[in-house]
Amino acid sequence: MKKVFLSLFSLSASALLYSQDSLNVDFLKIEETSVSIQSNRVPLLLRETGYNTTIITQSDIKKIPGQTINDVLAYAIGIDLRQRGIGGVQADIGIQGSGFDQVLILVNGVRVTDAQTGHNSLNLPIPLEAIDHIEVMKGANARRYGLNAMAGVINIITNTLQKNQVLVNVFSGSNFEKNRNNEFYSNQGARIFASISNKSNTISSWFSSGIDQSNGYRHNSDYLTYRNIGEINFSLFKGKAKLNLLGGVVNNKFGANGFYAAPGDSNSTETVNTSLGNIKLTGLSSKLGINYYVGLGSRMNYDHYIYR
Numbered sequence: 001m002k003k004v005f006l007s008l009f010s011l012s013a014s015a016l017l018y019s020q021d022s023l024n025v026d027f028l029k030i031e032e033t034s035v036s037i038q039s040n041r042v043p044l045l046l047r048e049t050g051y052n053t054t055i056i057t058q059s060d061i062k063k064i065p066g067q068t069i070n071d072v073l074a075y076a077i078g079i080d081l082r083q084r085g086i087g088g089v090q091a092d093i094g095i096q097g098s099g100f101d102q103v104l105i106l107v108n109g110v111r112v113t114d115a116q117t118g119h120n121s122l123n124l125p126i127p128l129e130a131i132d133h134i135e136v137m138k139g140a141n142a143r144r145y146g147l148n149a150m151a152g153v154i155n156i157i158t159n160t161l162q163k164n165q166v167l168v169n170v171f172s173g174s175n176f177e178k179n180r181n182n183e184f185y186s187n188q189g190a191r192i193f194a195s196i197s198n199k200s201n202t203i204s205s206w207f208s209s210g211i212d213q214s215n216g217y218r219h220n221s222d223y224l225t226y227r228n229i230g231e232i233n234f235s236l237f238k239g240k241a242k243l244n245l246l247g248g249v250v251n252n253k254f255g256a257n258g259f260y261a262a263p264g265d266s267n268s269t270e271t272v273n274t275s276l277g278n279i280k281l282t283g284l285s286s287k288l289g290i291n292y293y294v295g296l297g298s299r300m301n302y303d304h305y306i307y308r
Contacts, residue, residue, distance in 0.1 A: 052078075052137070052138040052139050053135060053136065053137050053138070054076060054077065054078075054135075054136040054138070055133055055134070055135055055136075056072060056073075056076060056133060056134040056136065057133045058131065058132055058133060058159070061128050061131060061134075066128070067087070067088070067128070067171070067189070067212070068087070068088030068128070069088070069122060069124060069126060069128070069131075069134075069156065070083060070088045070091045070122055071088070072128065072134065073093065073122075073134070073136075073154070076136050078095060078096050078136075078138050079093060079094070079095055079136065080093070080094040080095070080096075080097070080098075081093055082094070082100075084256075084258075084259045085221060085223060085254055085255075085256075085259075086187070086214065086216070086217060086221070086223070087187060087189075087212050087214055087223055087225065088122075088212075088225070089223045089225060089252055089254040090120070090123070090252075090254070090259070090270075090272070091122050092118075092119060092122075093105075093121070093122060093154070094151065095136075095138050095151045095152035096138055096139075096151060096152070097151075098150070098151030098152070099118075099151075100117075100118045100119060100121070101117055101118035101119075101148060102118075102148065102149075102150040102151040102152075103118070103121075103148065103149075103151050103152050103153070103154065104141070104145050104146075104147075104148040104149040104152070104153045104154070105121040105122065105124075105154050105156075106145075106153060106154065106155040106156065107124070107126070107155075107156050107158070107246070107276070107278060107297075108155075108156070108157060108158055108244060108246065108278060108280055109155060109280065109293075109295060110278045110280060110295045110296075110297035111297060111299075112124070112276055112278075112297065112299050113148050114299070114301055115299070116301075118148060119303075120272055120274060120301055120303060123250050123252060123272055123274045123301070124156070124248075124250065124274070124276070125208070125227035125228060125229040125248035125249060125250045125274075125276075126156060126158065126208075126229060126248070127191060127193055127208040127210065127227070127229070129167060129193045129208070130158050130159055130161075130193070130206055130208060130229075130231070131156060131157070131158060131159060132157045132158060132159035132160075133157050134154065134155070134156050134157070135153070135154070135155040135157065136152065136153075136154055137152055137153040137154075137155070138151075138152045139151075139152060141153050158231055158246065159206075160204055160233050161195035161197065161204060161206050162197045162201045162204050163195060163197055164195065164196055164197060165194065165195050166192070166193070166194045167192070167193040167194070168190070168191070168192050168193075169190065169191045169192075169193070169210075170189075170190045170191075171188065171189055171190075172186065172187070172188040172189075173186065173187055173188075174186035174187075175217060177217075179215065179216070179219070180219065183215065185214075185215060185216060185217050185218075186214065186215060187212070187213065187214030187215075188212075188213055188214070189210060189211055189212035189213060190210060190211055191208065191209070191210030191211075191227075192208065192209055192210070193206065193207070193208045194206065194207050194208075195207075201235070202234065202235040203232070203233070203234055203235070204232075204233045205230065205231060205232040205233065206230070206231055207229070207230040207231075208227070208228070208229050208230070209227070209228045210226075210227045210228075211224075211225065211226055211227075212224075212225040212227075213225075216255060218257065219255075219257055219266060220255035220256070220257035220266060220267055220268075220269075221254075221255050221257055222254065222255050223252070223253065223254035223255070224252075224253050224254070225250065225251070225252045225253075225254075226249075226250070226251040226252075227248070227249075227250050228248060228249050229246070229247065229248025229249070230246070230247060230248065231244065231245065231246040231247075232244075232245045232246075233245075236283070237283070240283050240284055240286070241281065241282065241283030241284075242281070242282050242283065243279075243280070243281050244278070244279070244280040244281075244282075245278070245279055246276075246277065246278040246279075247275075247276070247277040247278075248275070248276055248277075249273070249274070249275045249276075250272075250273065250274045250275075251273050252271065252272045252273065252274075253269070253270075253271045254269070254270060254271075255268075255269055255270075256268040256269055256270040256305065260305070260307075261307065265307055265308070267308040268305065268306060268307050268308050269305075269306050269308070270303070270304065270305045270306070271302070271303075271304045272301070272302070272303050272304075273301070273302040274299070274300070274301045274302075275299070275300045276297070276298065276299045276300075277297065277298050277299075278295070278296070278297045278298075279295070279296045279297070280293070280294070280295045280296075281293070281294040281295075282294075
C-alpha cells in the first residue's frame, strides 16, 4: 500500500520555443550557434535539444476509435504503451525503448508523473472532449524539464471552451464469448460533459463525470472506474493574464490477472485512486516586457494490490 503526494512550483521570465520545422535549414547550418531555446529552466542551443516533437490535435483524436488517453497515445509513433488491462485501467508508457519512469507526464505544463515509480502516471480523469492537443516530445529533456524527462515528455493541453454545451456519451459492447458464469463478456459506460462560458468569455469552464464497467474479457479482468474532473479559466487584466484551475479524481478497481506474477496471480485484485489539482497563471507584463508563468500542482495516489 502506498500513498504519494507531489507538489511543483515554477516561475519563469520567458518561454520562447523554436522548432526545426519552422526554421530555414540553410539558416540553421550557418547560424546554429546563435539560435537558443529559452526554456523555463535552462537555455539551450537548438542543436543541443534533440527535439523530435509530435502534435496530436483534436481532429486527430476524433478519428481514433478510443475512449481514453491511453487509446490515443497507442497510435503515436515511437510510443510503447504497455497496457495490462482494458478500458484504460492501467498502462505504462515508454518512448523509443525507455522505461516508464523515464517519461515525464504533464497536464497544461504542470507535472503529474507518479513521484514514486511513474507506474500510474496515466491514471488521469481527463476526457477526450476536453483535450485541445497532446504534445509528444521524444528524446532527452531532463535539462529542461527535470526528473523523469530522460526519454521524453508528454504534455496534455486542455481546451478553453468558450461556449455552452452538454454532451452525453453512452456505450456498450461485447465479444459474445461466455465466462465461467455463462455470461457474455461485455463492457458499458456513460459520460456527461458540459462547458459553460459567460457572454464576454472572461470566465469559461467545463466539467466531466463518467463511469466505465466491465466483467472483462477473460477470468478476473473485470473493472469498475469512476472519473470526475473540472476546469475553470479566468481572463484577467483585459486579457493580459489567464488563470487556470483544474481538479479531478479517478477511482479504479479491477482484477489483476497476470499483471505482476503470472500465472500465480490469476485471482489478484488492485485498487488505484488518484486525485490531482493544478493552478496556473500566465500572462504578459507590458511594462517589463516579459512573459511570466506561475504553476502549482499536486497529485495524490493510492495503490492497493492484493496478491491471491
